[in-house]
Amino acid sequence: MVRPRNFSAGPAQMPEDVLLSAQAEFMDFAGTGMSVLETSHRSAAYRRVIDAAEASLREVMGIPDSYGVLFLQGGATLEFAGIPMNLMRRGRAGHIVSGHFAKVAAEEAARYGSAEILATSEPTGFDRIPDLPAPEAFAGMDYGYICQNNTIYGTMFHGLPDCGGTPLVADVSSCFLSFPLDVTDYGLLFAGAQKNAGPSGVCVLVVDRSLVEAGPALGVCPTYLDYSAQLAKGSMLNTPNTFGIYLCGKVFDWVRGTGGLEAMGERNAEKAALLYGAVDRSDLYRGCAVPSSRSVANVTFRLPTPELEREFVDRAAGQGLVGLAGHRLVGGIRASIYNAVGIDAVRDLVAFMESFELSVTGRSF
Ligand SMILES: Cc1ncc(COP(=O)(O)O)c(C=O)c1O
Structure with missing residues (x-):
């Protein structure tokens, strides 16, 4: 499975x-x-x-x-x-x-x-x-x-x-x-x-x-x-x-x-850098947190409209990327990349973000 x-x-x-x-x-x-x-x-x-x-x-x-x-x-x-x-x-x-x-x-x-x-x-x-x-x-x-x-x-x-x-x-x-x-x-x-x-x-x-x-x-x-x-x-x-x-x-x-907290810290920093890098390169996604306050565990970003955000979440789920809807208080998108979420999962999410942006704007990042 x-x-x-x-x-x-x-x-x-x-x-x-x-x-x-x-x-x-x-x-x-x-x-x-x-x-x-x-x-x-x-x-x-x-x-x-x-x-x-x-x-x-x-x-x-x-x-x-x-x-x-x-x-x-x-x-x-x-x-x-x-x-x-x-x-x-x-x-x-x-x-x-x-x-x-x-x-x-x-x-x-x-x-x-x-x-x-x-x-x-x-x-x-x-x-x-x-x-x-x-x-x-x-x-x-x-x-x-x-x-x-x-x-x-x-x-x-x-x-x-x-x-x-x-x-x-x-x-x-x-x-x-x-x-x-x-x-x-x-x-x-x-x-x-x-x-x-x-x-x-x-x-x-x-x-x-x-x-x-x-x-x-x-x-x-x-x-x-x-x-x-x-x-x-x-x-x-x-x-x-x-x-x-x-x-x-x-x-x-x-x-x-799996290497203790040092290794966890390094892996989490790498995963977060991948995801924030994608948000920063994109014209479609807009990070919610001021960069100097960004979390390594919960990456939040928005799309231009709530409709597009819903479409993003639904299409992602269709590709096996689940749990991306932001908290009900704020909406938007939230990717939680805790310890058990591997770097491959983050790479898959970034690839999905690229293809979604291409399908919506005709441009990729
Ligand atoms: C930072 C933080 N504190 C407290 C809570 C509340 O936790 P619990 O549902 O275990 O009471 C949460 C829940 O997500 C949380 O993220």
Whole structure:
């Protein structure tokens, strides 16, 4: 079976090796004669799964022991509430609003304290990362907050804000494991798994233990969302998403086995350069993001009319290139080129873009 070239923003393409490996042991996991779906999270066999997943992630990302790793449920969205409920002890956070999910996170945080907007690119339609605030702007705050890659708009921070010693919290959902990063630059980072880490239904959260230990969560915080309680129970305060975590572990192993974050970063930069190169050479396609803010994971562009955009998406799907429609909030075209999307898929997309342009304008690029 020929698999489609899948450019979906998430749930997104998974590495084929991961799917095949899960398929091979689906009915008989670790010699138990049972599926992992049927295996108790309290069993020794499953304990090995979650411990191995954590160890693999720690190795891939170089996570020091001073940081805890959690596999939570509720997606990235639940952590928009979990983060302020755990960390907003002085009642103030400094938010940089660079897109929809950054804005929603600030609105959610405002339910628990003062979520101060220190910079925003909303006036220009989130086409860029806004100018970063000076470090002093974060003084007296519990944390500074960014969404490092803006999935909908196709923009990405190419440098982190200097929060002047205030911890940085980052939603890295759509750039998780996309390139090397230094975990110690962050107080907390978190990612909905369904782009680069595994299936939906798991949120991976990495947190500096000293931030959690600095004091209790707010009184309103449900026990499930209390990072201190979750760390104490190794993400097993209740029944975790056992199958999701199992698949995440396989994805982490796949990242390690294919060269780690250095290699991922190089491959992703090459794929992005191919696609942006096509957009820039073309007379038909117009990139949405300001070039200095362009994402390596979500490439967004427009055609002259919504009708042409629909035709582009439909004809692409006819050629096995799927998931290209932009987010419903903004329309246009979005090609998500996460880790599991190979360079061949990107080459096929560029070839399609050339032929589509030729058919519409009589010119190619
Ligand atoms: C950057 C970012 N943050 C948060 C979310 C919300 O994630 P979830 O659906 O896992 O709650 C998304 C979803 O696409 C996202 O792209």
